Amino acid sequence: MTPTLPPPDDKTSDTSMSRRNFLRGAAAFGGLTALAASLAPLRQLEDFSSSEQFLQKYYKELTPDDMTKVIGRIEREVQKEYGIRPHVRDLKPMDGVEFVYCLNLTRCIGCRKCVHACVNENNQSRNPEIQYIRVLKMPHGSMDVEKGDHTYEAKSVPEKGFFYMPVQCQQCQNPPCVKVCPVNATWQEKDGITVIDYDWCIGCRYCEAACPYWARRFNFTKPEIPKERLNPNMAYLGNRPRKQGVMEKCHFCIQRTRAGKYPACLEVCPVGARKFGNILDPESEVSYIMREKRVFIQLKEEMGTSPRFFYYFDK
Amino acid sequence: MSKDTVTQYWLGALTVVFLGLGGFFIVNSAARPAAGKEIPLVDVKFLDRTASRRTYADLVKANEDLSDYDCYGCHEKGKPPPIRYDANQKIIVPKEHSDVVMGHGSHDRNNLCYNCHNEQNLLTLQVRDGREVGFDNIPQLCGSCHGPNLRDWEAGAHGRTSGYWDRSLGTADRLSCANCHNPHAPRIPTRESAPAPHSLHGPAGTSSPHETTH
Numbered sequence: 001m002t003p004t005l006p007p008p009d010d011k012t013s014d015t016s017m018s019r020r021n022f023l024r025g026a027a028a029f030g031g032l033t034a035l036a037a038s039l040a041p042l043r044q045l046e047d048f049s050s051s052e053q054f055l056q057k058y059y060k061e062l063t064p065d066d067m068t069k070v071i072g073r074i075e076r077e078v079q080k081e082y083g084i085r086p087h088v089r090d091l092k093p094m095d096g097v098e099f100v101y102c103l104n105l106t107r108c109i110g111c112r113k114c115v116h117a118c119v120n121e122n123n124q125s126r127n128p129e130i131q132y133i134r135v136l137k138m139p140h141g142s143m144d145v146e147k148g149d150h151t152y153e154a155k156s157v158p159e160k161g162f163f164y165m166p167v168q169c170q171q172c173q174n175p176p177c178v179k180v181c182p183v184n185a186t187w188q189e190k191d192g193i194t195v196i197d198y199d200w201c202i203g204c205r206y207c208e209a210a211c212p213y214w215a216r217r218f219n220f221t222k223p224e225i226p227k228e229r230l231n232p233n234m235a236y237l238g239n240r241p242r243k244q245g246v247m248e249k250c251h252f253c254i255q256r257t258r259a260g261k262y263p264a265c266l267e268v269c270p271v272g273a274r275k276f277g278n279i280l281d282p283e284s285e286v287s288y289i290m291r292e293k294r295v296f297i298q299l300k301e302e303m304g305t306s307p308r309f310f311y312y313f314d315k
Numbered sequence: 316m317s318k319d320t321v322t323q324y325w326l327g328a329l330t331v332v333f334l335g336l337g338g339f340f341i342v343n344s345a346a347r348p349a350a351g352k353e354i355p356l357v358d359v360k361f362l363d364r365t366a367s368r369r370t371y372a373d374l375v376k377a378n379e380d381l382s383d384y385d386c387y388g389c390h391e392k393g394k395p396p397p398i399r400y401d402a403n404q405k406i407i408v409p410k411e412h413s414d415v416v417m418g419h420g421s422h423d424r425n426n427l428c429y430n431c432h433n434e435q436n437l438l439t440l441q442v443r444d445g446r447e448v449g450f451d452n453i454p455q456l457c458g459s460c461h462g463p464n465l466r467d468w469e470a471g472a473h474g475r476t477s478g479y480w481d482r483s484l485g486t487a488d489r490l491s492c493a494n495c496h497n498p499h500a501p502r503i504p505t506r507e508s509a510p511a512p513h514s515l516h517g518p519a520g521t522s523s524p525h526e527t528t529h
Contacts, residue, residue, distance in 0.1 A: 023326040030333030037340030112509035116357045127354045129513050156505040260484030262477060268364050271503055272475040285471035
C-alpha cells in the first residue's frame with residue numbers, strides 16, 4: 001500500500017500562511033516585543049505617583065480640608081511602605097518668630113554627631129547616603145573653605161592644628177535657590193525657613209546648582225531608610241520620606257522647631273557648640289550671642305545671600 | 316528582483332533585528348540600575364544625646380547610690396585631711412582617690428584640693444572668699460573663677476541645652492558644668508569621630524586632595 005498524499009492545495013497555503021504574511025506577522029511580533037522590552041525599566045518604578053498625588057494642588061493653594069486628605073494619603077503610604085503609622089503634621093510658621101542658628105567655632109570638635117543625629121531625625125536615605133551637614137576640617141589660621149576637607153576619618157578628634165566648621169543650609173534671607181526654581185516648589189517662609197514641597201518638585205536640580213553652600217541634596221534613587229530607624233514624627237514640609245527624583249535639604253528640623261523644640265543637631269552636640277532660637281526675642285540665646293559675642297561673617301558673605309546661620313568665637 | 320521580493324527581504328531583516336534587540340533588552344543587565352555598595356548603619360553610640368557625665372544633683376534626682384559623696388564614712392569630722400606633695404610640688408593623690416586625675420589648670424599650678432573643696436566640711440565646696448557652695452550648685456563655684464563662662468552659661472550661650480526653645484510650650488533642660496567637664500580635669504577629652512560620608516564613587520576619602528594633611 002502506498003500512502004496517497006493529498007494534492008497540494010495552492011489556495012489554502014496561499015491564504016493561511018504565505019511567506020509574506022509570516023514575515024509581516026513576525027516583524028509585528030518582534031517590534032512589539034522590542035517595545036515591551038525597552039519599556040521594561042518602568043516596572044522598577046514601583047513608587048509611581050498615585051493619581052491622588054498627581055492631581056494634588058500646589059501647597060499654598062491647599063485648603064485645610066485638602067491638607068487633611070493629603071496628610072491621610074502620606075500616612076497611608078508610609079504605613080504601607082514601612083509598616084509604621086507616622087504622625088504627619090503641617091506645621092505653620094509661628095507669629096513673631098524668626099529663626100537664627102549660631103555655631104561656636106571655638107567649641108566644635110568635629111565629631112560629626114550632628115551629621116548622624118540629623119540623618120536619624122529627618123529620615124534621609126542611608127544608601128546612597130544623603131546628609132544635610134558637612135563638617136569641614138580646616139587648618140588653623142585659615143578661613144578658606146577651599147582648604148576644607150569633609151571626608152576626614154579620625155580615631156581622635158579634634159586633631160592638632162585644625163578646626164572644624166559644620167556647614168548646612170544657611171537659611172538665607174536672599175536665597176538663590178528659591179529664585180531659580182522654575183515651579184516655585186521651594187520658597188522662604190516668614191519664620192526664615194526655606195522649605196521644599198516634595199510633591200511639587202520636578203527634580204531639575206537648578207536649586208542645587210544655585211546654592212553657594214552645597215546645601216541641597218538630590219535623591220538619585222529611591223531613598224533607603226531602615227524601618228527600625230524611621231522617625232514617625234513627621235511634617236509635610238519637613239522629614240516625611242521623599243521619593244526618587246526630588247530635592248531635599250536642612251529645614252531647621254521644622255517638625256521640632258515649629259513645635260517649640262530645639263533641632264536634633266543641637267541636642268546631640270556633646271560640647272554645646274550649637275545654639276538656636278528666635279532672633280526677634282531679645283531674651284533668646286541667639287540674641288545674646290549676636291549682642292555679646294564675636295560673631296564673624298555670614299559664610300560667603302560676598303554672595304549677598306545674607307544667611308541666618310552665624311559662626312562665632314568664644315575667645 | 317521584483318519589488319515584492321525586496322520588501323520581503325527588508326521585512327525579514329527587520330524581524331531578525333527587532334527580535335535580536337528584544338532579546339538583548341530582556342537579558343541585558345546594564346539596562347537595570349546597578350546595585351549600590353553596602354553602607355553599614357551608623358553606630359547608635361553616635362546618636363546618643365545623654366550627658367557624658369553625671370553630677371551629684373543627677374544622682375540625687377535619680378535617687379541613686381551617693382556613697383561616693385559620703386566623705387565622713389572614712390574621714391574624721393573636724394580634722395581636715397592633710398595634702399602631701401612630692402619633691403616637684405606635685406600633689407600625691409592618695410590611693411583611696413586614685414580615680415582623681417589632677418588636670419585642672421596648666422603647669423600643675425592648681426594643685427590644692429581646698430581651692431574648691433571645703434576643708435572644714437568635706438560635704439560642701441567653697442569659693443576662695445569663704446562662701447560655702449553645695450555639690451548641687453557647682454556653677455556658682457566654677458563661676459567664681461570662670462566668670463565669663465558663668466555669664467554665658469546663664470544666658471544660655473555656653474553649655475548643652477535640650478528640650479524647648481519656646482519656654483511657653485515646654486521646659487528646656489540645661490546641663491550643669493560637671494555634666495560635660497570633669498572638675499579635676501576639665502578639658503573636654505578627645506573622642507572618635509563618626510564615620511565620614513561614603514562617596515558614591517570609590518571609598519570615603521579618596522575624593523579629597525587633602526588626605527595627606529594628617
